Amino acid sequence: MFSEFEVIPAVDVQDGQVVQLVGGERGTERTYGDPTVAAERWVDAGASTLHLVDLDGAFEGNRQNADAIESIVSSVGVDVQLGGGIRTAEDAIELLDRGIDRVILGTAAVENPDIVATISNEHPETVMVSLDAKAGEVVVSGWTEGTGLDPATAAARFEALGAGAILFTDVDVEGRLEGIRAGPVEQIVDSVDIPVVASGGVASIDDVRALKKAGVAAVVVGTALYEGAFTLENAMNAVRE
Structure with missing residues (x-):
């Protein structure tokens, strides 16, 4: 899935615009313009994977920004992983059949773990289970509801069900x-043998290096790139050193 460590730009979409939330809270968003323009910018800068999230879909429970997502997928020639509002196996399989490389399941996987096996049986290694944690507890429904689940224990469970990767977001620092x-x-890396992708809190290239040292396969970066804390090119060069 990841042949080498990757720095993956986030393109989070809300109301048709790229946004970044603070701590996952609605109302804290900073807006960064057209999603397709942003996606093309990151590909031009060297991204080999894009991380797309339909934030409205994550909060509302069904996909809300399909047009924006489809525009991105049709305009870039790199791998795309998509999350937000994917609640059924049928939805996920349709997206995979239409060219999405990996589907990210959070709420759907936690509420119905067998969905991971169902999708993986038809499209092996394409399910990335999103485990988003606040205060050490997995949260769902756009980070608004607690589950009582321990992230490391949950990661091992989803690996057994066929997940191809785990996306771990530390919401407290997001x-x-x-x-x-x-x-x-x-803790997540130590609990599974499948790739772990980290997200949340990255503020510097040193953070990217630290996550690589922690054993993750890739890191998703949003705010730091949009706010110019460092460039994608510099981050990628730093982890190749």
């Missing part, structure tokens, strides 16, 4: 540009 917390990420 969008704050205050740095990562390596400890929670390392």
Whole structure:
């Protein structure tokens, strides 16, 4: 799935615009313009994968920004992983059949774990289970509802069901540009043998290096890139050193 460590730009879409939320809270968003323009910008800068999230879909429970997502997929020639509002196996399989490389399941996987096996049986290694954690607890429905689940235990369970990768988001530091917390990420990495992708809190190239050292296969970066804390090219060069 990931042949080498990747820095993956995030293109989070809300009301048809690229946004970044602070701590996953609606009303905290910063807006960064047209999603397709942003996606093409990151591909031109060297991205080999894009991380797309339909934020309205994550909050509302069904996909809300399909047109914007489809525009991105049709305009870029790199791998695309998509999450937000994918609630059924049928939806996921349709997206995969239409060219999405990986589907990201959070709420759907937690509420119905067998969905992971159903999709994986038809499209092996295409399901990335999103485990988003607040205060050490997996949260769902756009990070608004607690589940009582421990992220590391949940990661191992989804690996057994056929997940191709785990996306771990540390919601407590998401969008704050205050740095990562390596400890929670390392716990996830130690709990599974499949690739782990980290998200949340990246503020510097040192954070990217620290996540690579923690053993993740890739890191998703949003606010830091949009706010110019560092460039995608510099981040990629740094982890190749």
